[in-house]
Amino acid sequence: MTAALDILAFGNAIVDVIAQADDDFLARENLNKGSMNLIDEARAEHLYAAMGQATVISGGSAANTAVGAAMFGARTGFVGKVKADDLGALFVHDIRAAGVAFESEAARVGPATARSFIFVTPDGERTMNTYLGACQNLAESDVDEAQVRRAGVVYLEGYLWDPPAAKKAFVKAAQIAHAAGARVALTLSDAFCVDRYRDEFLDLMRRGLVDLVFANESELHSLFQTADFATALNALSAETARDPAFVGVCTRSAKGSVVVSHQSIEEVGAAAIEKLVDTTGAGDLFAAGFLAGLARGADHRACARFGALAAAEIIQHVGARPQTNLRDLATQDGLM
Amino acid sequence: MTAALDILAFGNAIVDVIAQADDDFLARENLNKGSMNLIDEARAEHLYAAMGQATVISGGSAANTAVGAAMFGARTGFVGKVKADDLGALFVHDIRAAGVAFESEAARVGPATARSFIFVTPDGERTMNTYLGACQNLAESDVDEAQVRRAGVVYLEGYLWDPPAAKKAFVKAAQIAHAAGARVALTLSDAFCVDRYRDEFLDLMRRGLVDLVFANESELHSLFQTADFATALNALSAETARDPAFVGVCTRSAKGSVVVSHQSIEEVGAAAIEKLVDTTGAGDLFAAGFLAGLARGADHRACARFGALAAAEIIQHVGARPQTNLRDLATQDGLM
Numbered sequence: 001m002t003a004a005l006d007i008l009a010f011g012n013a014i015v016d017v018i019a020q021a022d023d024d025f026l027a028r029e030n031l032n033k034g035s036m037n038l039i040d041e042a043r044a045e046h047l048y049a050a051m052g053q054a055t056v057i058s059g060g061s062a063a064n065t066a067v068g069a070a071m072f073g074a075r076t077g078f079v080g081k082v083k084a085d086d087l088g089a090l091f092v093h094d095i096r097a098a099g100v101a102f103e104s105e106a107a108r109v110g111p112a113t114a115r116s117f118i119f120v121t122p123d124g125e126r127t128m129n130t131y132l133g134a135c136q137n138l139a140e141s142d143v144d145e146a147q148v149r150r151a152g153v154v155y156l157e158g159y160l161w162d163p164p165a166a167k168k169a170f171v172k173a174a175q176i177a178h179a180a181g182a183r184v185a186l187t188l189s190d191a192f193c194v195d196r197y198r199d200e201f202l203d204l205m206r207r208g209l210v211d212l213v214f215a216n217e218s219e220l221h222s223l224f225q226t227a228d229f230a231t232a233l234n235a236l237s238a239e240t241a242r243d244p245a246f247v248g249v250c251t252r253s254a255k256g257s258v259v260v261s262h263q264s265i266e267e268v269g270a271a272a273i274e275k276l277v278d279t280t281g282a283g284d285l286f287a288a289g290f291l292a293g294l295a296r297g298a299d300h301r302a303c304a305r306f307g308a309l310a311a312a313e314i315i316q317h318v319g320a321r322p323q324t325n326l327r328d329l330a331t332q333d334g335l336m
Numbered sequence: 337m338t339a340a341l342d343i344l345a346f347g348n349a350i351v352d353v354i355a356q357a358d359d360d361f362l363a364r365e366n367l368n369k370g371s372m373n374l375i376d377e378a379r380a381e382h383l384y385a386a387m388g389q390a391t392v393i394s395g396g397s398a399a400n401t402a403v404g405a406a407m408f409g410a411r412t413g414f415v416g417k418v419k420a421d422d423l424g425a426l427f428v429h430d431i432r433a434a435g436v437a438f439e440s441e442a443a444r445v446g447p448a449t450a451r452s453f454i455f456v457t458p459d460g461e462r463t464m465n466t467y468l469g470a471c472q473n474l475a476e477s478d479v480d481e482a483q484v485r486r487a488g489v490v491y492l493e494g495y496l497w498d499p500p501a502a503k504k505a506f507v508k509a510a511q512i513a514h515a516a517g518a519r520v521a522l523t524l525s526d527a528f529c530v531d532r533y534r535d536e537f538l539d540l541m542r543r544g545l546v547d548l549v550f551a552n553e554s555e556l557h558s559l560f561q562t563a564d565f566a567t568a569l570n571a572l573s574a575e576t577a578r579d580p581a582f583v584g585v586c587t588r589s590a591k592g593s594v595v596v597s598h599q600s601i602e603e604v605g606a607a608a609i610e611k612l613v614d615t616t617g618a619g620d621l622f623a624a625g626f627l628a629g630l631a632r633g634a635d636h637r638a639c640a641r642f643g644a645l646a647a648a649e650i651i652q653h654v655g656a657r658p659q660t661n662l663r664d665l666a667t668q669d670g671l672m
Contacts (some may be wrong), residue, residue, distance in 0.1 A: 019433075021604075051435050052433045053394070055392070055655065056426065057390075057392070058389070085422060090392065093385075093390065097355075097389050098389055323356065
């Protein structure tokens with residue numbers, strides 16, 4: 001029997017290839033700052049050749065969240081597809097090193113392990129260019145029913161909607177989880193991703209298949225097709241009126257976060273930082289903290305504080321995997 | 337005709353796999369803090385499995401030096417052997433991205449691209465464990481005579497003495513360089529490396545095949561088999577008496593550096609840092625600055641200041657490749 005997990009995350013298994021770049025570079029390469037762009041192999045080769053000295057660190061949105069939650073002490077698993085190549089080995093090593101259960105079989109054939117070429121500008125903002133590679137082979141057969149049934153929360157990233165087969169795995173996992181009484185959480189991933197799949201994401205929420213949504217401001221604006229934050233928040237609030245169990249969490253960078261539930265709207269401040277270095281993973285690590293808090297039975301305010309702490313850690317260094325013991329940070333903050 | 341170069345560096349082409357570890361981990365794994373250990377494939381697998389979340393960044397001592405010198409504006413080349421695999425591609429990308437000429441053919445067969453598993457302890461000290469892999473295939477045939485003949489300085493790392501075939505390439509390059517009137521510089525690499533090849537290194541110096549030596553305190557102690565710095569410095573000074581063209585440079589971490597020549601003994605302070613993060617590459621980048629200074633016709637004091645600036649940059653972040661524009665640092669410091 002598979003071990004019980006607090007959180008089982010599904011996502012694209014990606015290795016990040018990170019370099020510094022200036023605004024002129026983004027303009028030359030026609031890159032929209034802060035966005036995630038899907039690229040093919042030819043574009044990947046072009047961007048890599050144009051890229052400066054790189055730092056390679058495991059990434060992937062939901063994988064980063066799984067690692068962060070595990071570092072707070074939550075029992076966590078991850079499902080995602082790598083190829084059996086060097087970067088795949090790197091990904092598997094790192095996720096297991098963080099104590100995350102990972103059993104997805106690596107593909108022996110087909111495209112290489114996914115990589116995201118991430119350009120970090122001097123303002124700390126990151127612009128991502130993802131070659132999905134082996135992620136396109138995540139399929140329903142990678143969903144272990146027994147494992148899903150024993151998870152407290154199943155966490156899914158919106159990016160999984162991009163590889164067509166993964167979408168089916170995503171829905172299958174959500175259905176199994178719901179049938180077993182678990183919560184299903186979804187991160188909207190990226191405003192352009194929301195733009196691609198808006199109706200499907202809203203449908204997942206309104207069918208009650210997803211009961212916890214993480215979004216940043218621009219994703220929320222994209223979801224509800226408004227440029228006004230108050231309007232977007234009202235729309236999120238309306239979802240909780242429709243389904244009292246639904247919870248929406250909106251992250252707002254330095255402005256902290258807002259947790260919208262049927263009972264209340266909680267605003268929680270961001271944690272203090274010394275220096276913004278690289279925003280990669282800020283949303284992922286916020287979700288990590290929030291979910292780890294939920295797993296501990298914390299209330300929404302405390303969950304958002306866990307999230308804020310983890311997000312503050314991740315944006316102060318290059319890469320989306322924590323370099324500081326998150327448990328220690330939470331202890332110092334009086335959360336644990 | 338190959339382009340003229342200020343510096344042509346020969347070294348092991350290595351990718352660094354860096355993780356944080358505590359002193360207990362070093363003790364458990366029987367690792368001597370601050371050392372470089374050569375490991376076989378089985379030990380590499382063991383250490384990687386035991387290692388936490390890793391950051392992967394191109395490394396290799398002489399390669400780091402080549403990159404640093406190029407970032408100061410020196411025309412620089414590197415010779416070293418990778419395999420045609422993912423990590424090899426990473427190494428080649430990064431060295432070329434820094435503007436270093438690199439034409440060594442990647443091996444199609446044989447062992448994988450070399451990797452060094454580096455454990456960084458909370459005191460910022462690094463302990464390296466290197467699987468040489470494809471580096472063992474660097475051979476005399478990789479030395480391009482025309483390229484060596486047109487280099488101002490040929491720079492060699494003592495670590496090259498470890499793979500037996502590389503040693504021959506090393507000596508061949510030094511002989512060609514000398515015959516062409518170029519200087520030959522050697523870094524002693526590591527106290528244990530000096531211990532393995534002490535007589536050969538001294539012989540290279542005394543045969544006049546090497547006329548510039550970089551060493552840190554412990555390497556100098558090992559070379560002259562003394563635990564006393566003054567005694568070691570006197571022994572280095574005696575080498576300059578024997579050969580007036582010989583120059584010895586000793587780096588002393590926070591205590592700065594000493595440049596010993598026939599004319600003088602110059603002591604130069606270390607550059608200020610805010611926070612020591614990871615000492616990996618400190619010596620490599622000192623040599624980068626020093627050689628870049630020499631290429632600009634700077635005197636020994638100024639060369640040592642270039643070295644100190646680059647070393648200070650590298651120890652304030654993870655990895656041995658600069659993240660800050662070294663030219664800007666030198667300009668701010670009034671060196672350029």
